[in-house]
Amino acid sequence: MKRLTGLMFAALTASLLLAACQPAAGGGEARTIxxxxxxxxxSLDPDKAHIMDERVIIADLFTGLYEPTADAHPIPALANTADVSEDGLVWTFTLREALWSDxxxxxADDVVFGLQRALDPATGNQFGAPLFPIANAQAVYEGRVPxxxxxxRAIDERTVEMTLEGPTPFLPSILMFWGQPVPRHVVEQHGDAWIRPENIVTSGAFTLVDWRVNDFIHLRANPTFFDAANVCLTDVYYFPTVDTAAAERRVxxxxxxxNNDFSSGNTAFLNERAPEIVRVAPGTLSRTLDFNTTSPPFDDVRVRRALSMAIDRTFITDTVLGxxxxxxxxxxxxxxxxRRDDVRIDYLDLSMEARRAEARALLEAAGFGPDNPLAFTLFYQPSASWPRTVPVIQQDWATIAPWVQVELAGRDSQxxxxxxxxxxxxxxTSGWVPDFDDPYAYLLQWETRAGEINYARYSNPEFxxxxxAAVATPDPEERADLLAQAERLFLAGSASTPILFEASRDLVSPRITGWQTNRVGINQSRWLCTTDVVETSE
Known part of the structure; x- marks a missing residue:
């Protein structure tokens, strides 16, 4: 099926032969994707991975109190039931009977350990902020309290009590992806090496069999998974597909x-040549440009606003990206x-000509001109739509004035x-996918307390x-109003300028069943199946 050479072919062939000897979770049939x-x-450590494409694989390996359905809505996983106090501040979870892969x-102690480890400064987790609704989470994350x-806390072996800082109705969405239980007995025995195939112990539908760096990652169905009887696939192989065009050809x-992406500019071509594999849905992934607000000249809001104003977002999405x-x-x-509908960037009603004229005036007021050019580097990832987008943004900025000089520099996403x-x-360039269905899922990244994930180093006490205040209020209308005010304030500061909301674009073979393109962009293999099987011996 695959044209592979050298060590990769030998290793993958051996793995496939081994897989063929393994009965499926349901018995008798091997299904591989x-x-x-x-x-x-x-990294595939749930508390150290920070790129979405890492978390796609982690979602196959580990499950939390909740997990996403095929369309990315939370359903109980390790949690069997959840009782919530009248004030919304105390959640009591009863755990189902479940086993680690060993x-x-x-x-309940594993649940507590997983949440504590996710917030322990010694772990080095960059994404502690989504868990800040838990009481004392921020203080723990900042090292101020143990x-x-x-x-x-664990009330008994199968009961967990969680106390929150304020009402958090979207808590199940957070617990799908953050603070998942990890096997304390394995982490403490192997340290950072616990995630290696020879050591790893998982809770999800699959476990890690092999990891050949820059070749493939091989997962196999976990027979101890609590819902193993309803997992169709026996084996899943993940391949790094940095070259999107090559990945399109391979599908x-x-x-x-x-493949979890394709070039938006190829949408028409793919719809014409292979419409059966194209899956597109509106997305929540925000693509932005972040300014380093702690470093001149981007500590000056006039400079940030000028550059933001000069970008023709509609041209980028409609013409450049298809x-x-x-x-x-x-x-x-x-x-x-x-989400309140009356929030938007305040200069959108101006023509592009007027916006660029105002941008030039702002830069001149900030001290730039022919004798003092504004020269800087725009760093970007050679993935998603950025290679096609950043040259257009560079040209947009050049139209402000000839003394706006921008160098482009690509670097690996990690x-x-x-x-x-x-x-x-x-x-x-930056990207952000909200982890729960609330405006705060976007705004939390720019709170002062967000730490390293606040790439722009935005810090505003009013924000x-x-x-x-929004997080603390139980009134949903008041909450929405407060978050809208915060969003307007952030937009006025131009610390990060939004470019586009990226559609969820996937290529899916007709042999795959159960796939649902969703707004979150994480599709667990546990919901997938194939139209063909390979018979194996019992």
Missing amino acids: YRGNTIEPL GTPIT VTSLGV RSGELDL GSDMPATRVVAEGIAG LHYDAMRVGDFQVA DALTA
């Missing part, structure tokens, strides 16, 4: 069953619950975000006060 997944992961029972102060030829993406007029996507976390950039 081959998934393209954009990048090579740096046969060890998953207990992890045992976190508002979660069209049948070499890959899936029309499936939406130009971003704000930072919260359409369709998000509690290195790109590593540099952004430590502030090693002037202007850089922080608005989001804190």
